[in-house]
Structure formats: C-alpha cells, structure tokens
Amino acid sequence: MKQLLSGNEAIALGAYHAGVVVATAYPGTPSTEIMENIARMDDVYTEWSTNEKVALEVGIGASYSGVRVLVSMKHVGLNVAADPFFAVSTTGVVGGLVIVSCDDPGEHSSQGEQDNRHFARIAKVPMLEPTNSQDAYDLMEWAFNISEEFDTPVLLRSTTRISHCKTVVDVKGERKSDLRKPSFIRSPAKFVMVPSNARVRRQAMEERITKLQAYVEDFPLNEMLLADRKLGVISDGVAYQYAREVFKDASHLKLATIYPFPSNLISRFAGEVERVVVVEELDPYLEDEVRRLGIAVTGKEFIPIIGELDPEIVERGAIQAGLLQKTSGPAPAPVSPATQLPARRPQLCAGCPHVAAEFVLRRLGFRSTSSGKELKEDEFIVTGDIGCYTLGVYPPLAALDTCACMGASIGKALGLEKAGVPNKIVAVLGDSTFMHSGITGLIDVVYNQGSNTIIILDNGTTAMTGHQGHPGTGISAKGAKTQAVELESLVKGCGVRDVTVVDAFDLKTIESNIKQAVANNEPSVIIVRGSCPLHTRAKSTPYKVDEDECIGCFDCLDVGCPAISILEDEAVIDSEVCTGCGVCAQICPQGAISESK
Amino acid sequence: MMKDVNVLMVGVGGYGVILASDGMAEVGMENGYDVKKTDSLGMSQRGGSVVSHVRWGTQVFSPLIKKGEVDFLVGLEQLEAARWASFLKPDGVAIIADVVVIPISAVTGKIPYPGWDKSKGIISQYTDEIYLVPAIRIAQEADNPRAVNMVMLGFLSAFLELEPKAWTDIMRRRLPPKFVESSVDAFDRGLQEANSVIEAREIKK
Numbered sequence: 052m053k054q055l056l057s058g059n060e061a062i063a064l065g066a067y068h069a070g071v072v073v074a075t076a077y078p079g080t081p082s083t084e085i086m087e088n089i090a091r092m093d094d095v096y097t098e099w100s101t102n103e104k105v106a107l108e109v110g111i112g113a114s115y116s117g118v119r120v121l122v123s124m125k126h127v128g129l130n131v132a133a134d135p136f137f138a139v140s141t142t143g144v145v146g147g148l149v150i151v152s153c154d155d156p157g158e159h160s161s162q163g164e165q166d167n168r169h170f171a172r173i174a175k176v177p178m179l180e181p182t183n184s185q186d187a188y189d190l191m192e193w194a195f196n197i198s199e200e201f202d203t204p205v206l207l208r209s210t211t212r213i214s215h216c217k218t219v220v221d222v223k224g225e226r227k228s229d230l231r232k233p234s235f236i237r238s239p240a241k242f243v244m245v246p247s248n249a250r251v252r253r254q255a256m257e258e259r260i261t262k263l264q265a266y267v268e269d270f271p272l273n274e275m276l277l278a279d280r281k282l283g284v285i286s287d288g289v290a291y292q293y294a295r296e297v298f299k300d301a302s303h304l305k306l307a308t309i310y311p312f313p314s315n316l317i318s319r320f321a322g323e324v325e326r327v328v329v330v331e332e333l334d335p336y337l338e339d340e341v342r343r344l345g346i347a348v349t350g351k352e353f354i355p356i357i358g359e360l361d362p363e364i365v366e367r368g369a370i371q372a373g374l375l376q377k378t379s380g381p382a383p384a385p386v387s388p389a390t391q392l393p394a395r396r397p398q399l400c401a402g403c404p405h406v407a408a409e410f411v412l413r414r415l416g417f418r419s420t421s422s423g424k425e426l427k428e429d430e431f432i433v434t435g436d437i438g439c440y441t442l443g444v445y446p447p448l449a450a451l452d453t454c455a456c457m458g459a460s461i462g463k464a465l466g467l468e469k470a471g472v473p474n475k476i477v478a479v480l481g482d483s484t485f486m487h488s489g490i491t492g493l494i495d496v497v498y499n500q501g502s503n504t505i506i507i508l509d510n511g512t513t514a515m516t517g518h519q520g521h522p523g524t525g526i527s528a529k530g531a532k533t534q535a536v537e538l539e540s541l542v543k544g545c546g547v548r549d550v551t552v553v554d555a556f557d558l559k560t561i562e563s564n565i566k567q568a569v570a571n572n573e574p575s576v577i578i579v580r581g582s583c584p585l586h587t588r589a590k591s592t593p594y595k596v597d598e599d600e601c602i603g604c605f606d607c608l609d610v611g612c613p614a615i616s617i618l619e620d621e622a623v624i625d626s627e628v629c630t631g632c633g634v635c636a637q638i639c640p641q642g643a644i645s646e647s648k
Numbered sequence: 649m650m651k652d653v654n655v656l657m658v659g660v661g662g663y664g665v666i667l668a669s670d671g672m673a674e675v676g677m678e679n680g681y682d683v684k685k686t687d688s689l690g691m692s693q694r695g696g697s698v699v700s701h702v703r704w705g706t707q708v709f710s711p712l713i714k715k716g717e718v719d720f721l722v723g724l725e726q727l728e729a730a731r732w733a734s735f736l737k738p739d740g741v742a743i744i745a746d747v748v749v750i751p752i753s754a755v756t757g758k759i760p761y762p763g764w765d766k767s768k769g770i771i772s773q774y775t776d777e778i779y780l781v782p783a784i785r786i787a788q789e790a791d792n793p794r795a796v797n798m799v800m801l802g803f804l805s806a807f808l809e810l811e812p813k814a815w816t817d818i819m820r821r822r823l824p825p826k827f828v829e830s831s832v833d834a835f836d837r838g839l840q841e842a843n844s845v846i847e848a849r850e851i852k853k
Contacts, residue, residue, distance in 0.1 A: 053677065055673055055674055055677045055683060055685075159688065159689070183684075212686060212711060212712070215686060215687060216684060216685070216686035216711040217670070217673055217683070217684065217685045217686070218683070218684050218708075218711070219677055219682060219683055289711070292709045292710045292711065293709070293710050293712075295709040295710075296709040296710040296714075361710070361712045361714070362710045362712060362714045363714050363715050366714070391759050392727060392730060392731050392759065392762060392770075393727070393751055393753045393754035393757060393759040393760070393761060393762075394751065394753045395660065395695070395696055395697045395727070395728070395751040395753070396696060396751070396752075396753065397661075397695060397696035398695050398696075398752055400695065446756065447752075447756055608755060608756055611752055611756075613695055613752060615755075616750055616755045617755055
C-alpha cells in the first residue's frame with residue numbers, strides 16, 4: 052500500500068513492523084515525531100525519558116531481555132547519551148537495539164551543527180542512512196536484524212531534510228508476530244564490564260566489525276547506477292537526491308551503509324567511471340574513506356562543509372569545479388537591487404509565561420542591550436538554557452547572556468561566581484530542561500556553596516518541541532496520567548532552603564522575589580509558574596489600549612508581544628492574538644491598558 | 649504524461665501553510681504522481697516564516713525546489729511572498745492572499761512592513777503573472793475565517809490539471825468532520841474566484 056510518510060513516520064512504522072517492543076526518547080527537533088508516532092501504536096511500551104542518556108539506558112536494559120528496542124534523539128542528544136552508547140557497543144545486545152540520531156545541518160532548530168556519522172566510527176557501531184522515507188522504512192528491519200545477528204547496537208542516522216520530508220512509501224509489511232518473550236539470562240562476562248570482562252568484549256568488537264565489513268559489501272540498499280561513465284557520484288542521505296537532481300546523466304552510487312564502509316564496492320564503482328565525485332552534507336566523511344582506498348576524489352572542494360545543502364548549492368559548486376556545463380536558460384535576476392525586507396524571527400508567543408520574568412530580569416538587572424561592553428557591577432549576568440525562553444535573547448527582551456547546551460545554565464552560573472565576577476548571577480531554565488540535566492548542576496551549587504539564583508520557568512510542558520510530557524507533568528508519552536515529580540520538593544530535597552513559587556504573570560511579585568533572592572547569600576530557586584497558552588489553548592478576555600490615555604511611550608512594546616503593534620503613533624492590541632495575560636497592562640505607565648469589556 | 653509541478657507555499661507559523669501543502673502532496677500521490685514535500689520552518693511555531701516545497705512529477709529527486717524553478721508561488725502572507733519571489737521561474741505564477749502579519753521587527757525596528765505596492769514591485773521583478781486574492785473575505789463568506797489556505801488551494805487548482813474533485817476528496821478524508829463542508833466551500837469559492845479573474849484577464853488581452 053502506498054503512503055505519503057515523513058522520514059520520522061517511516062522510521063516509526065518500520066520499527067513497529069520490525070517488532071519493536073520498547074521505545075524511548077527525549078524530544079528534540081528534528082527527531083521528536085518518531086516517538087510521537089510510535090506512542091500511537093499498540094503493543095509498544097513508549098516513554099519520554101528524563102534525558103537521552105536515561106532513554107538509552109532504559110533501552111539497553113530492555114534489549115538485555117531479548118526484545119527489540121528503538122531509542123531516538125536529536126544529534127546533540129547523542130552527546131548526552133554518549134556514555135551508555137559506548138558502553139552498549141562494548142557489551143553488545145540481546146534483542147535488537149537501534150538508536151536513531153537525527154542531525155540538523157543548517158541548524159534549523161539547534162544550538163550547533165555536528166556530523167554524527169563520526170559517532171559510528173569511534174564507538175565501533177554499524178551505521179545505516181536513508182535517502183528518503185522508503186529507505187527509512189525498509190532500513191529499520193535491516194537494522195534490527197544486523198543488531199541481533201552481529202550482537203551490536205545499530206545507529207541509524209537521519210537529518211532534518213529526511214525526517215521532515217514526506218515521500219511516497221510502498222508499505223509492504225505488517226507487524227511481526229513471532230516476537231521474542233522477554234527473559235534475562237545471567238551472563239556476567241557479557242553484561243558486567245569489569246576490566247577482565249571488558250578486555251574480552253573488546254576483542255569481540257573488533258571481530259564484529261571485521262565480519263560487518265564483509266557483510267556490507269553486498270548490502271542490497273547500496274545501489275550502483277551506471278550511466279555516463281565520465282563521472283561517478285558517491286553520495287548518502289538527502290545529498291543523494293540532490294546529486295541525482297543535478298548530475299542527471301552521471302553514474303551514481305548510493306550508500307546506505309556508512310560504517311563499516313563497503314571498500315570493495317567503492318573500488319569497483321571507481322573502476323567503472325573516469326572520475327569520482329562525492330556529494331555529502333557536512334564533513335568529508337565518505338570522501339576521506341574513498342581517499343583512504345587510494346582513489347582520487349573530488350568532494351569538499353566544491354561542496355560546502357557548513358550548513359544544509361540544496362540542489363542550487365550542489366549545481367553552483369559543480370559548475371565552478373567544471374563538472375557541469377552551465378545550464379542554457381537565463382538565471383532569473385532581479386532588475387533592481389533586492390529591497391530590504393523586515394526579518395521574521397521566531398518569537399515568544401502572546402501570553403507566553405516566560406515573558407514577564409525575562410522582562411523583569413532585563414529591567415532589574417540594569418541591562419544595556421549593546422553587546423561587547425563590559426558589564427557594570429550592578430548589572431546581572433543571566434546564564435540561559437535550551438528552550439523557548441532562549442528566544443528572549445532577541446530584542447526587545449534581550450535578557451540572556453549565555454546558552455549552549457541542555458542544563459548548562461546552572462553550572463555556568465556557579466563557574467562565573469567562583470571565578471570571582473562581581474555581578475549577581477542568575478540562571479534561567481525551563482522545567483523540562485531542569486529535569487533533563489539542570490538538577491545535577493543545582494546539586495553542585497548546593498554542595499559547593501554557591502549563592503546563585505536559579506529561575507525555573509515552569510510552563511508545565513516541553514513546549515519548544517511541541518508539548519511533550521516530562522517527569523514534572525505526570526503525563527506519559529501515550530497521554531496517560533502517571534506520577535508527577537513535584538518540582539518544589541525536588542529542589543528542597545537537593546538542599547536549597549530559599550525556594551519560592553510565583554505566578555508567571557505577576558510582574559510585581561516576580562520582581563520582589565528576584566530582588567530578595569539575589570540579595571541572599573545562599574542558593575535560591577524561584578519557580579515561575581504559568582501554563583503555555585499554546586498547550587492549554589486557554590484564552591481570557593483580551594486587553595485593549597485606551598487611545599485617549601495612550602501617550603505613545605511604547606513601553607509596552609518592550610515585552611515583545613506579537614499582539615501589540617503601533618498604529619498612527621499609538622499602541623494597539625490585536626484582540627484576536629491577545630490571550631489576556633495582562634503583563635502589558637502592568638507595564639503601561641499611564642494605566643491605559645485594560646481588559647476589553 | 650503528466651506535467652511536473654513545483655509549488656512553493658510560504659507564510660507565517662500558525663496560518664495553515666503546512667496543512668495546505670500536506671493536502672496538496674496527498675492529492676498528487678493519490679492521482680499517480682511521484683511526490684515530495686518538505687517544510688523549512690525552524691522554530692516557527694513561534695511566528696517565524698514557514699516555507700513548504702511541494703513537488704509533483706514522474707520521478708522527483710530533490711525535495712527542495714531549485715531557485716528559479718518554482719512554477720507557482722502561493723503566498724499565505726504578503727511579506728513572505730515578496731521574500732520568496734526570487735524562487736519563481738521567469739514565467740511562474742504568484743498567487744498571494746491579502747493577509748498581512750506584521751513581524752515584531754517591523755514594529756520595533758528600522759525596516760517598515762512593505763505595503764502591497766512595494767511587495768508587488770518586488771515580485772514583479774520575477775514574474776508578470778501576479779494575483780492578489782481577497783482570501784480573507786472569501787473565507788468569511790464560506791463561514792470559515794481560518795480557511796484562507798483552502799481558498800488559496802482552490803485558486804491554485806484552477807491552474808493545474810487535476811479536477812476539483814481530486815482535491816475535495818482528500819479534504820473530505822483528511823479534515824476534521826466539523827470543518828469539512830466549510831473548507832470545501834472555501835476551496836470552491838477560491839476556484840471560482842480564479843476562474844473569473846483568469847477570464848477577465850483573457851478578455852482584457
């Protein structure tokens with residue numbers, strides 16, 4: 052049956068048909084929909100794990116019982132899960148264990164760009180890569196079979212353009228029925244990695260890779276297409292599609308097995324063509340492998356190493372490198388120079404519960420928005436974290452000084468303090484990020500006697516990735532009610548004595564709580580609580596500006612609310628967009644903003 | 649042999665671009681095309697720009713349409729249509745809803761929101777065939793103010809070879825039941841609008 056599936060839907064369906072019994076994940080763009088899709092399927096245990104490391108550890112445990120397991124995450128999630136990833140490469144598996152890493156070339160929604168094909172090689176874990184949704188669906192069965200046959204976890208790498216692209220899939224199978232019953236068979240030599248056992252397993256890893264090297268040579272999803280022999284193009288992932296689009300007449304080799312590398316197949320292909328070219332996104336991974344075989348190859352000289360590719364980039368590079376004739380048609384060019392258009396950056400939504408706290412931080416911390424200047428002592432340093440609130444770095448909020456990886460706001464705040472900067476340091480992170488990896492930082496602050504203030508923006512969901520549950524919500528991946536982990540008790544249990552909870556839309560109390568907390572010489576936590584309006588779809592009476600009272604000072608624009616704009620030198624509120632949170636009314640010096648009657 | 653079609657649908661997060669492009673992709677597949685469709689949306693749940701590439705063809709490789717090869721630019725917001733106009737091929741068609749969503753940067757920053765004349769000026773550097781569709785009014789007439797995207801699909805369908813039923817069948821199958829009738833109505837009205845505008849143009853010529 053033909054279906055139009057995104058890469059993520061195809062991965063989920065492929066895993067389901069391959070008989071996956073346990074699936075775990077932490078949400079992260081572009082991987083999130085894999086779990087969201089599996090969670091809708093029967094007979095699979097699914098969970099949003101606390102973080103990617105835990106997700107993989109749960110997966111490893113389940114695999115040891117003999118069932119098939121899928122663990123999915125975004126590229127940087129594999130950094131978090133690296134420890135168990137290397138560990139399970141050493142122990143091997145029992146039931147098939149497939150880890151999906153979704154890379155984000157171009158950083159559409161990420162804090163960094165990295166090529167996770169390298170992870171396969173250093174962890175000695177075989178890796179497969181789809182070029183469209185059909186491949187993604189088909190490869191899942193192969194991945195589980197390889198995992199079980201070779202006693203190894205398998206890494207399946209997707210990218211944004213595979214995960215978030217719908218293509219036609221011929222769905223052949225249905226769910227396997229002869230699933231293995233879970234049982235744990237004691238085997239310390241395999242499962243208990245004391246050095247004496249680990250050294251034996253180390254041997255097994257190398258033997259496994261040698262066997263896999265032979266296996267991938269005949270892998271059916273590596274496809275050789277011989278046409279014009281002047282040019283032979285080797286590619287993987289979505290880059291294969293661009294290569295086919297741009298090099299229409301050339302010979303092509305599509306690679307699905309990225310590690311180990313099918314050396315003989317490559318040599319055979321190189322022997323059939325006059326010149327070998329590699330088209331790949333990000334690092335010269337395939338190119339280096341080809342060169343290692345002593346084959347002359349053109350790659351990153353004409354394909355950028357940074358960012359997402361598209362057919363235009365590949366074509367332009369190919370023309371510059373003399374691999375392609377310039378197309379005859381006239382390139383469309385603007386007659387006059389392109390006009391400057393206002394940018395449309397992502398922004399915090401109307402009614403967002405993060406806005407008031409970030410607004411107060413900016414105002415209270417006497418923060419100047421110009422960058423590159425040394426801070427005055429009375430200005431706050433605000434260490435930020437990963438989540439919607441990161442958007443508060445943009446003007447007009449301009450409230451954050453750092454953000455790089457999950458949970459790091461707290462450790463960085465402590466580091467700045469211990470280094471001796473004179474400023475007050477406030478860490479800001481969300482509820483889901485705090486659960487993910489903020490808590491270990493908080494314990495460090497308590498233990499090492501920091502005096503930081505940590506603001507947990509608790510909107511009751513993992514908002515940025517589309518409202519997934521987390522331990523604080525008490526809602527499971529399948530939407531069922533579970534045990535919620537209570538944030539206040541958790542924080543107090545870590546040893547923080549100064550803990551307050553404040554309404555996310557109450558500017559005055561947020562301000563007085565922050566003032567008190569930063570004056571305090573011990574760790575303090577302020578939980579700023581308010582629901583995400585996109586999640587709850589709550590909307591109260593919208594607010595309006597009294598045009599007789601408005602003096603056009605535009606202080607209200609400083610909250611950066613999408614509902615507020617300027618019309619004829621006065622502020623106006625779009626009642627369709629306004630959710631009635633009332634934050635702007637608390638800022639207006641004239642009292643000109645009130646609920647519409 | 650069916651003609652290849654490249655459509656770029658652009659707009660703002662939360663205004664129905666994805667639903668419309670998903671629908672169009674499904675219509676293509678159900679009627680025998682190879683189809684690819686992908687979105688560039690970054691963190692657009694928060695009001696950023698959204699771009700969907702929809703490709704119908706005999707065999708489609710790249711999901712992304714090359715600059716200068718877009719047959720139809722469907723703008724669900726005027727500024728976004730101007731922003732992406734350079735993707736049009738020289739004889740491409742621009743179909744733009746009269747929707748204005750002013751970004752915060754235009755409220756607080758130095759570059760103002762371009763009026764329609766300015767946006768049209770930019771788009772006309774790439775094509776002469778520009779249609780500004782009164783989609784807000786039409787959607788209201790269909791009693792479904794949010795169905796601007798369906799009005800635009802209806803308008804677009806007038807230029808493509810598949811019959812209206814091919815589109816409305818998918819709408820009936822995929823949309824929540826309570827929105828089906830008003831959405832189909834919005835689609836039909838968009839199609840009618842296109843037909844009368846095209847007819848008027850031909851008479852003028």
